[in-house]
Amino acid sequence: MDAGGPVSVTREGGSVADEARRPLREERAASAAMPDDELLRRLKAGEDTAFEVLVARFGGRMLAVARRLVGTTHCEDVLQEAFVQAYRAIERFEERSSLGTWLHRITVNAALMHLRSRDRRPEESIDALLDGYGARGFRAEPLWTFPRSSEELLESRQVTELVREKIAALPDGYRIVITLRDIEGLDTAEVAELLDMTEGAVKTRLHRARTALKNLLGSLWRDARG
Amino acid sequence: MTTPVRGRLRGWKLDAKAWAMRRVPMLCTCAEFDGFVADYFAGRLSARERLVFDIHLRMCGACRRFLEAYRRMLALEARLAGEESADEAPLPAGVPQGLVRAMQAARDAGRRSPES
16 A cells, blocks of 8 residues: 555545546446447447457457467467458448447458468378278278267267367368358358369268267267177 | 079179169169268259159168268257357467567558559
8 A cells, every 4th residue: 555645535535546537447448338330320320439349349259260260379360350350341341230330341351361371281081090991892881989978978078079079179271161050150151262173072071070060979988899 | 492593583682672773763773872861861852853863762771871971960960060150269479469460560561552
């Protein structure tokens, strides 16, 4: 506690420092409550306050999206690129979707651009993770099944963490498709457009990714058949 | 009946089933069944495709078990998607200011060369 000279006191009994902070707190509270259309108007005008509100309001969600697609090492780079692209494109935003949805798409695009710019390695095969077919063409079953008791496992938070971990273990090309389609909730046409693939190719890739994920998850609950 | 004979009979039965799945109309192999699965869960099978799908499912225990495991995997994925949709990653210290500066730089660059 400061044992220095007397503190200046206002007529209302608070300190001068408190008085100085009150407009700033009120301004911050007003900024936080700013509706999206007002935020848009101020962004288009290039106001610094609008940049701060945009980051505070959407930065966390956009970072989570970036992290899901590119991992923790490069997600902040992708996030910065997404915000810059969003600012540059703000005049073209036609408000056919919400601002949050639009920013989500920009973040996905920035993440995909980042992935494309990485060193091009040969795509890892997913075949080893898929079901095989025996000599007569029947499905060759793995030596495990989901035990009937797996329903109670659905209640455990550890299970979703395991799903997240196994999705991350898929080869990149399949991980991206299953993340965009099943986790980010984009439809097949949107994924096809983003990845410059046909819808048929997206569906095939998605099915193979889901089958591989099923097998990766099932291997956790190895259950001898017989 | 001795075990080797039963084993041979079972093998002939499976051979016949495999032959039928490849050649008899409205039947399909497990690999062909796989091609229907994504559209099945998306509700996009035609009436004919749904019939072929259902017939195979009645005949093939392995594909019934596959479909059940696939369905459970989708339920787990949906659960994860629900959690992720509400997910926000805390911005590390310094990052918000960096993001604001990046947008300010883009704004200022735009003002210096408006035609670019």
